[in-house]
Amino acid sequence: MSKPLTVPVELGPASYDVLIGQGALEAASDRLKALCPRGRAIVVADEAALAPHRARLEAVLAGAGLSLHVIALSGGESIKSWQSLEALTGKLLDLNMERGEALIAFGGGTVGDLAGFAAAIMKRGCPFVQMPTTLLAQVDSSVGGKTGINTAHGKNLVGAFHQPALVIADSAFLATLPRRELAAGYAEIVKAGLIADAALFERLEAVTGDPLALDTLTPLIADAVAFKARIVAEDEREGSVRALLNLGHTFGHAFEADAAKGALIHGEAVACGIVLALKYSACKGLCDAADARRASAVLEKAGLPARIADLPGGPYEATSLTARMGSDKKNAGAGLTLILARGIGKAFIAKGEAPADVEAFLAGEI
Ligand SMILES: NC(=O)c1ccc[n+]([C@@H]2O[C@H](COP(=O)([O-])OP(=O)(O)OC[C@H]3O[C@@H](n4cnc5c(N)ncnc54)[C@H](O)[C@@H]3O)[C@@H](O)[C@H]2O)c1
Secondary structure, three states: OOOOEEEEEOOHHHOEEEEEOOOHHHHOHHHHHHHOOOOEEEEEEEHHHHHHHHHHHHHHHHHOOOEEEEEEEOOOHHHOOHHHHHHHHHHHHHOOOOOOOOEEEEEOHHHHHHHHHHHHHHHHOOOEEEEEOOHHHHHHHOOOOEEEEEEOOEEEEEEEEOOOOEEEEOHHHHHHOOHHHHHHHHHHHHHHHHHHOHHHHHHHHHOOOOOOOHHHHHHHHHHHHHHHHHHHHHOOOOOOHHHHHHOOHHHHHHHHHHOOOOOOOHHHHHHHHHHHHHHHHHHOOOOOHHHHHHHHHHHHHOOOOOOHHHOOOOOOOHHHHHHHHHOOOOOOOOOEEEEEEOOOOOEEEEEEEOHHHHHHHHHHHO
16 A cells, blocks of 8 residues: 655644545554554544445554444534534543543544534543545645534534644545545635645646546645645634635635525535636736636536536525625625635735625626
């Protein structure tokens, strides 16, 4: 098995490694042993993700002298709830989990966000290990320490910053992920390049063949994680540059809120949102229209929707979308806060965008 790539996230005493590639799980064996001092590994797992990989996980843990204790969940947005948090923390207390014991999340971003929040509040904070099994979770949600749940008021409104002690992003986990979910994660890699890594974006443009093939993806995952690690090291608590990671997300969240239930997935909304952010930037004379066309081409190569007409879950309507954007939690004071770009790799935070301008722009795109 090939040696995994290691990307460090430098946060002083809270620093940790992200192990990436096929064989990352085996390579983490000794570290898992150290993080599970009571001889058991408590794994909060997405059932769909764990089933095909359980035998391998069990074998690696057994090799480290650890027994596997699974708390199974059915992954998806609905588990990011007060109810699931209460049930999960109850089970952890039943197990008499101790503060020195790690909680391990095995699944996509939904399981990671819920389990991470449980780890943040269990006995006032337990170590936490991420084993992300979706591409989105490997390149984005497992790194950076944002954890949380949704409430009736909206997505991700209750949570904590709680950095993992280790992230094991084994690309073999992705072999069972549906292609649509793989593509959704790819949008976040494209986003990283567009925000501040023009060289990464050019590597994506240069990909020939299937961009979602695991061998092609592995070095790109490492690039995207390294990018995120740099941003998080600079701004752990999203006081400044970390907000750039929301490129495409203000438009994207509006589509997600207006889409027919269950029809649209996050990465698809983000893909279209990224292109809209660049097109809007071009309309404002901030960048070239060609930059938006380059972004569309890279996203479409992975089968992602780059135009509103191609987005599942519509039809969409400009007034409603603009109203949704107005309730985004990034807004402060008058106008909308958007992440815009002065070119590829040159994203910036734009405050006070007039809703009427955004609405007229969206109307022209529909
Ligand atoms: N904390 C952060 O910084 C951060 C960043 C971005 C997104 N997020 C959050 O991440 C969540 C989305 O995460 P996601 O896209 O991973 O969704 P998800 O966790 O719902 O997983 C997507 C689907 O893939 C299935 N699945 C997962 N791994 C699998 C595997 N290996 N094989 C087969 N099926 C598998 C799941 O059962 C689910 O149906 C959202 O709630 C979002 O808010 C958090």
